[in-house]
Amino acid sequence: MADRPPRHGAHGAIPGPQEESGYRWGLDTTPVLLLVEDDAGDALLVREVLADTGLPLDITWCKSLAEARAFLRHTRQAVCVLLDLHLPDTHGLSAVRLVRETSPDAAVVVLTGLAENEAGPAALAEGAQDFLAKDGLQAEGLSRAVRYALQRKQVERSNAELHTSRLLARENARLERGLLPTPLLRGGRYTVDSRYSPGRDHALLGGDFFDVVETEDGSVHAVIGDVSGHGAAEAALGVCLRVAWRTAVLSGCAGVAQIRLLEEIIRAERAADYIFATLTVVRFSKGRDQLRVIRAGHPGLLVSTPAGVELFEPPAGPALGLIPGRAHWPETELPAHDIDAVTLFTDGLFEGVVAADRRLGEEGLLEVARRHRGLKGRPFVDAVVEEVAALTAAHGGLADDVAVLHLAAEARS
Structure with missing residues (x-):
C-alpha cells in the first residue's frame, strides 16, 4: 500500500x-x-x-x-x-x-x-x-x-420512524375521542356522517372539531369549529370547546348564549392572545320546521333539498377571541320543511389549489357537491372529499386539516 x-x-x-x-x-x-x-x-x-x-x-x-x-x-x-x-x-x-x-x-x-x-x-x-x-x-x-x-x-x-408513527397514531386516536365524539341522538329521526383527516403537512390532528346533540325537547343541535394553528395545544383547545358546547346544549343553553360562553372559554384557555376559533352552530326545531344558524367567522354550509344543493351563507359575526366583549353574532332562521340534509365543513375542504392561480373556493366546492347530489350520507361525504383531493393533487393536495359533518333528516312519512 x-x-x-x-x-x-x-x-x-x-x-x-x-x-x-x-x-x-x-x-x-x-x-x-x-x-x-x-x-x-x-x-x-x-x-x-x-x-x-x-x-x-x-x-x-x-x-x-x-x-x-x-x-x-x-x-x-x-x-x-x-x-x-x-x-x-x-x-x-x-x-x-x-x-x-x-x-x-x-x-x-x-x-x-x-x-x-x-x-x-x-x-x-x-x-x-x-x-x-x-x-x-x-x-x-x-x-x-x-x-x-x-x-x-x-x-x-x-x-x-415506525415508533414515531405508532405514537402519532395513538395520539390521533386519543384526540379523535375528544374532537370527534359519538353523536348524542335520542331517536332515529336523523343520521350523522363525518370525516376528519389531518392535512399533508400535519401528521397530528389539529383543532377542527364537531358534535351533534339531540336534547330532550326534540331539537337537534350541531356544531363545527376550527381553532387557528396546528398541533397538540390547538387540538386540546378544540376538545375543550367541543366539550363546553355539548355541556351548554345539555344544560339548556342555546343560540347566541352558546357563542358567548365559548368566547369566554377560549379567552381563558388559549395559550396566546392571537389564537382564535371559527365555528358554526345549527339547530333544527322539534318539528323540523325551522333551522337556526349562527356563524362566528366560519364558512357557510351546504343545504340539500329535493331541488338540489345550495351554499347557504347567512350573516356572520367575528371569530371567537378576536374582539372579546364587543362582538355580535346574528342568528338566522329559515324554513326547514324541505331540507333533507346540511353539510358543515372547515376551510381545509375548499382552500386547496386547483390551478396555478386559483383555489377551489366555496363556489368550486358547491359544484363538486352538486355533481354528487344523488348520493346520501357517507357516500356523499366521501365522494366530495375524494374529488376535492383529486382536483388539488397536482398542486400539493389538501394542505390543511379537513373536517366534514353531514346531518341528514329521515324522509317524512
Whole structure:
C-alpha cells in the first residue's frame, strides 16, 4: 500500500474510487464516507485501504471535529463517519457524542489503537455502530464495517420512524375521542356522517372539531369549529370547546348564549392572545320546521333539498377571541320543511389549489357537491372529499386539516 500515491481532493476532500463494485446501498443517494483523523500518516493508511475496498463512496477528510461537524450540518446525504477518538479539539468518547448530536442520522465507526482495548465497546455504548483497530486494518474488514454501519443505521432510523408513527397514531386516536365524539341522538329521526383527516403537512390532528346533540325537547343541535394553528395545544383547545358546547346544549343553553360562553372559554384557555376559533352552530326545531344558524367567522354550509344543493351563507359575526366583549353574532332562521340534509365543513375542504392561480373556493366546492347530489350520507361525504383531493393533487393536495359533518333528516312519512 505504501507504494501507491495518495489521492487528494480540493479542500481536504478525497475523490472516491472510480471502479464500480456492483454494490447497491439501498439508499436514495450515494453515501458519504467522512474520515475524521488529524494524523496524516493514519489518514493515508485509511485512504489506501478504502481504495482497496472498491466501495462506491464519496469520501471527505476532515482533520478536526469542528471541521467534521461543519460538514455534517450541511450535507443531506447518508454519512458514515470513520472517527478517530484523539483529535486536536476533543478527546475520547465525547467525540462520538458530539458527532451524534450534530448528525443523529450519521453512522459512526470508531478507529482505535491497540492500546485502547476498552474504547471500542465503550464507543458502541455511546451510540457508534462499530469500531476497528487502525493497526492491521484490512480492506475486507473496513468494507464490511462501513456497509454494516450504514445498514444498521438505516434499520435504526426505520425503527424510530415506525415508533414515531405508532405514537402519532395513538395520539390521533386519543384526540379523535375528544374532537370527534359519538353523536348524542335520542331517536332515529336523523343520521350523522363525518370525516376528519389531518392535512399533508400535519401528521397530528389539529383543532377542527364537531358534535351533534339531540336534547330532550326534540331539537337537534350541531356544531363545527376550527381553532387557528396546528398541533397538540390547538387540538386540546378544540376538545375543550367541543366539550363546553355539548355541556351548554345539555344544560339548556342555546343560540347566541352558546357563542358567548365559548368566547369566554377560549379567552381563558388559549395559550396566546392571537389564537382564535371559527365555528358554526345549527339547530333544527322539534318539528323540523325551522333551522337556526349562527356563524362566528366560519364558512357557510351546504343545504340539500329535493331541488338540489345550495351554499347557504347567512350573516356572520367575528371569530371567537378576536374582539372579546364587543362582538355580535346574528342568528338566522329559515324554513326547514324541505331540507333533507346540511353539510358543515372547515376551510381545509375548499382552500386547496386547483390551478396555478386559483383555489377551489366555496363556489368550486358547491359544484363538486352538486355533481354528487344523488348520493346520501357517507357516500356523499366521501365522494366530495375524494374529488376535492383529486382536483388539488397536482398542486400539493389538501394542505390543511379537513373536517366534514353531514346531518341528514329521515324522509317524512
